[in-house]
Amino acid sequence: xxxxxxxxxxxxxxxxxxxxxxxxxxxxxxxxxxxxxxxxxxxxxxxxxxxxxxxxxxxxxxxxxxxxxxxxxxxxxxxxxxxxxxxxxxxxxxxxxxxxxxxxxxxxxxxxxxxxxxxxxxxxxxxxxxxxxxxxxxxxxxxxxxxxxxxxxxxxxxxxxxxxxxxxxxxxxxxxxxxxxxxxxxxxxxxxxxxxxxxxxxxxxxxxxxxxxxxxxxxxxxxxxxxxxxxxxxxxxxxxxxxxxxx
Ligand code: OAD
Numbered sequence: 001x002x003x004x005x006x007x008x009x010x011x012x013x014x015x016x017x018x019x020x021x022x023x024x025x026x027x028x029x030x031x032x033x034x035x036x037x038x039x040x041x042x043x044x045x046x047x048x049x050x051x052x053x054x055x056x057x058x059x060x061x062x063x064x065x066x067x068x069x070x071x072x073x074x075x076x077x078x079x080x081x082x083x084x085x086x087x088x089x090x091x092x093x094x095x096x097x098x099x100x101x102x103x104x105x106x107x108x109x110x111x112x113x114x115x116x117x118x119x120x121x122x123x124x125x126x127x128x129x130x131x132x133x134x135x136x137x138x139x140x141x142x143x144x145x146x147x148x149x150x151x152x153x154x155x156x157x158x159x160x161x162x163x164x165x166x167x168x169x170x171x172x173x174x175x176x177x178x179x180x181x182x183x184x185x186x187x188x189x190x191x192x193x194x195x196x197x198x199x200x201x202x203x204x205x206x207x208x209x210x211x212x213x214x215x216x217x218x219x220x221x222x223x224x225x226x227x228x229x230x231x232x233x234x235x236x237x238x239x240x241x242x243x244x245x246x247x
Contacts, residue, residue, distance in 0.1 A: 003237065006187075006213045006228045007244035013185035016093040017210075018084055019176075019201050023190020023217055025102055027078040027235040030071060034192045035218050039068075050164035058146035058156055065159070069138055072102045072120060080189065080234030081108035083242045087187075088112070092245065094183075097176040099191060099198050101161045114179070116172050116198050118161040123147075127154030134159055173197065180205040187213045190234050193220045 010016055022032040032038045033045070043064070047053055054061045085108045087093045095112035096105050101120035105113045123137045124130070130151040137147045137157060146155050162168055177200075180186065186205035193199040202222060206212050213228040214220055215237045223229045230237050 002228050002230050003240050004244060006215075006230065007241045009185050009211050009213060009228065010087060010092045010187065010241065011245045013092050015179075015182050016087070016185040016187065017179050017183040017205065018087070018093050018096045018187045018189060019191065019198070020084070020096060020098045020100060020105070020189045021191025021193075021198075022100060023192075024080050024084075024098075024234045025075065025078075025100055025104055026190065026217075027080060027233060028075040028102075028104060030075050030102055031068075032190075032192075034194060045164060051166045054158060054163060055156070058158075062141060062146050066138070066141055069120065069134060069159075073135055073138060075102060075104060077104045077108035078235045080238045081105055081110075083234075083238030084189070085109035086242050087238075087245075090245070093187070095175075095179055097179065097198075097201060099195065101159075114172050114176050116162075116168060116176050116201075118159075118169060120159050120161050122160045123157050124160050125149035125152060125154050126156035126158055128152040131160070168197065176201050177204055180210075181208045183208070183210040185213065186210045187215070188220070188222065188226075189215045189238065191216065191220070192218070193222055 026032050048064045081104050084096055088110050096110045097114045099117050101117055103121045121134050122131050123134050128151055147157050180201045183205045186202050188202050212226040214226045215230045215234055
């Protein structure tokens with residue numbers, strides 16, 4: 001019944017918006033941060049993913065992020081990502097705002113992806129600003145640690161992701177909140193809604209009058225105020241919603 005109600009809400013949305021988190025990529029093999037098996041149950045995020053840690057020792061940063069990047073770079077979109085792309089293509093979503101940095105929404109075919117925590121697919125030299133694909137840097141880590149800039153030789157090559165202690169990308173955050181204020185339906189998928197300001201995006205949408213749907217494996221702080229709450233796997237639930245709308 002709840003899946004049917006979610007399909008009804010999305011099928012009549014004129015400015016539907018999705019907000020996604022790590023849970024949407026879990027079925028692609030990328031570990032989440034919190035919840036069962038989450039990364040931050042094994043690592044201290046302030047240690048391995050903060051700008052201070054990176055600036056103090058880029059080699060230590062790259063050594064710890066190397067394995068995670070290998071997994072993320074090899075990952076493929078799953079049925080959850082593809083269902084979101086289908087909802088956009090059918091006009092039920094205007095965009096996907098994501099906290100993820102894995103690029104899988106783009107790979108699945110979503111046209112308007114707003115990455116509020118940046119992208120892990122690109123690496124930037126903090127000395128000369130040159131950018132190159134993460135895959136190219138990843139490929140030379142065996143012979144170069146820390147990796148060096150291909151242009152200036154600098155040793156501060158940083159993935160264009162937002163680390164703890166860094167500012168969020170202003171344009172993306174501005175777009176995300178503008179879309180939230182204009183949304184008539186907000187679909188929240190695979191996020192613990194524990195990290196701000198991203199977790200405020202659905203709050204702003206709901207306060208501005210949007211109906212809300214949550215698809216998440218575990219309870220979230222917004223469950224009590226959401227119109228529809230589905231506790232399940234994104235890769236199971238989202239294709240069901242798409243099928244119900246299509247049928
Ligand atoms: P979290 O790891 O905090 O939350 C992921 C949520 O997805 C959890 O509530 C899980 O229960 C749920 N989940 C797991 N598998 C799922 C599945 N197959 N289908 C649906 N839900 C599933 O991830 P985020 O909320 O994205 O920040 O975390 C927010 C931010 O915290 C990240 O962007 C990252 C991290 O620090 C930065 O890197 C700046």
